[in-house]
Amino acid sequence: MRVLIMGCGRTGSMIAQALAAEGHTVTILDTDEENLRRLDGSNDITALIGDGILEEDLRRAGVRNADVFVAMDPSDTRNAMAAQKARHLFNIPKVVCYIDDPLRQEMYKTLGLMAISPVQVISDMVMEAIHR
Numbered sequence: 001m002r003v004l005i006m007g008c009g010r011t012g013s014m015i016a017q018a019l020a021a022e023g024h025t026v027t028i029l030d031t032d033e034e035n036l037r038r039l040d041g042s043n044d045i046t047a048l049i050g051d052g053i054l055e056e057d058l059r060r061a062g063v064r065n066a067d068v069f070v071a072m073d074p075s076d077t078r079n080a081m082a083a084q085k086a087r088h089l090f091n092i093p094k095v096v097c098y099i100d101d102p103l104r105q106e107m108y109k110t111l112g113l114m115a116i117s118p119v120q121v122i123s124d125m126v127m128e129a130i131h132r
Contacts, residue, residue: 002065004092005029006052006082007072011098013038015070020044027061052082058090068094076100083113 001024005012008030020026020042027046030036036047050057052071063069069086071079076099083097097113099105102123108115 001025001067002062003027003068003070004058004061004063004066004086005070005072006079007074007098008032008035008038008047009072009074010038012070012072015072016045017042027066029057029061053078053085055085055089058082058085063090063092066090066092068092068096071095071097073098074100076104080104080108080111080113083108084111087112 003019003024003026005016005028008028012028016026016028016039027048029048029050029052031051033049039045039047048061050061052058063086069092071083073079079097079099083095086092087095095113097108097115099108099115099117100119102117102120105115105117105120
């Protein structure tokens with residue numbers, strides 16, 4: 001699978017490394033060169049300085065060949081914008097979008113995006129642990 005990730009924070013970099021370890025072709029974009037240093041020594045990941053909401057940077061990162069796009073920026077708004085471009089402009093079949101605000105999750109689903117909220121995931125896990 002060819003995966004393009006926007007955002008090389010702690011979670012984005014871990015996802016990139018895990019996918020690369022499984023043998024997937026991974027490209028990751030981040031606007032901050034410092035964040036890309038998290039991948040030092042990961043020769044099997046293409047790391048590029050760029051902005052995932054800019055069409056030019058997405059094209060340079062190979063968005064047209066991607067099977068999956070993952071939006072992992074700290075900003076829900078930037079993630080939604082990049083994910084919508086990936087899904088509707090570049091027709092990427094699978095788009096996963098990190099969102100901090102779980103109230104936006106349903107809205108993103110109506111846009112054809114798979115939205116994952118860590119707040120919701122943790123809340124669900126805590127409730128499950130309490131009720132065991």
